[in-house]
Structure formats: C-alpha cells, structure tokens
Amino acid sequence: MMPFEFKQDDVLPQVIHVIPKKFEDPRGWFAETYRADVFAEAGIAGPFVQDNHSRSADAGTIRGLHFQAPPYAQGKLVRCVKGRILDVAVDVRRSSPNFGRAMSVELCADSGAQLFIPRGFAHGFCTLEDDTEVVYKTDAYYAPSHDYGIAHDDPAIAIDWPVPPHARILSDKDRALPSLADYLKLESIHEEER
Numbered sequence: 001m002m003p004f005e006f007k008q009d010d011v012l013p014q015v016i017h018v019i020p021k022k023f024e025d026p027r028g029w030f031a032e033t034y035r036a037d038v039f040a041e042a043g044i045a046g047p048f049v050q051d052n053h054s055r056s057a058d059a060g061t062i063r064g065l066h067f068q069a070p071p072y073a074q075g076k077l078v079r080c081v082k083g084r085i086l087d088v089a090v091d092v093r094r095s096s097p098n099f100g101r102a103m104s105v106e107l108c109a110d111s112g113a114q115l116f117i118p119r120g121f122a123h124g125f126c127t128l129e130d131d132t133e134v135v136y137k138t139d140a141y142y143a144p145s146h147d148y149g150i151a152h153d154d155p156a157i158a159i160d161w162p163v164p165p166h167a168r169i170l171s172d173k174d175r176a177l178p179s180l181a182d183y184l185k186l187e188s189i190h191e192e193e194r
C-alpha cells in the first residue's frame, strides 16, 4: 500500500498535491509525512534545507503572496498541522505560459494533505479557522535580501479569497506589497543596476 498519492494541479501542473495515507486504529492514526525517495519519484526532488512553522491566531489571516528571487528561489512543501487554510500558488515565471495564473486548494490538519510549490511561484494562504498552524519545508535558505512579494488582492491575478477585504488580517509589509506588474518593473530596474 503506497503511503502517498501524488497529483499534478489541474491549473498549474508544476504544483503537486500530496495525499498521505492515514493508518487508523482505535488509538487514533499514524501517517508518514515525507519520504525523500517517493517524493523524488513524484518530482519533489528537494533536498529540503529548512523547516518553517507559523501560527495565526485568527481566521481571516492572509500571509503572502511571497517568493524569493533567484538565485535564492525556494520550493516549498506546505502542510497545515492545526486548523484549515486556503493555500494559494501563483506562477511568477516571466517566460511561463501560465504567468500570473493562480491555483488554490484547502489544506487542513485532519486530511494532512500537502502542497508542493516549486521555485518560481509565489505562495500565500488564508486561514479558515482561529489558531491555525502551518509547517513547510523549503529547498533553499531564507534570504531576506531576495525576499519579495506581490499584493494578495492584485486584480490581474484575481484570487477569490474566502474573507471580505474589511475582515482580512495582514502584516503591514504584506499590505504594502506591489502588484505583479509593478514588481516586474522593479525587477527590471534591479537587473539594470546589476
């Protein structure tokens, strides 16, 4: 019995859904959450070098949309370990036919489902319950100098967040993030300066 099921996303095929098998018994359940060999066979090669863990106190908290610019781009293997989130990935690779397209999926602690978001994609999520915790592996270290983001409510991406604008909780940093179009202008300025 394979301990994991892997499925390419229908909208962004480089994003991979991971469904671990739960072995239930009268005590509760057990599940493997990561295996380098079968994950590599499914295209989630790693190696992962950093684990992150965030807790959000209130439902309606939106973190993102974040990504690190090359050469510090990060692939992320995301799992909700308490509560529920709507997890979102956006293709921000200039040359991609899916540039600017978004996908979303609900992840919750009960299902243990994971999402792999490759390098070149922005990541964000909205919590659907109070006291929600998310853990994720990254395949590159945190690099604050290359830590960028785009506005969660960029109309050109049109993510259908499950919380009305007035009820969303964001960091000041995330509220000030540029649109994808404005980020690209900034990026070309940075490239000229190099």
Ligand SMILES: Cc1cn([C@H]2C[C@H](O)[C@@H](COP(=O)(O)OP(=O)(O)O[C@H]3O[C@H](C)C(=O)[C@H](O)[C@H]3O)O2)c(=O)[nH]c1=O
Residues within 6 Å of the ligand: 052, 054, 063, 064, 066, 067, 076, 123, 124, 125, 142, 171, 173
């Ligand atoms: C990401 C990161 C942050 N930090 C420090 C920097 C700040 O002082 C503090 C909070 O960082 P930030 O506001 O960027 O955290 P989130 O808003 O949860 O951002 C994360 O959540 C979205 C959904 C992501 O996909 C990214 O992995 C990440 O950007 O932790 C670190 O020390 N190391 C790190 O790897």
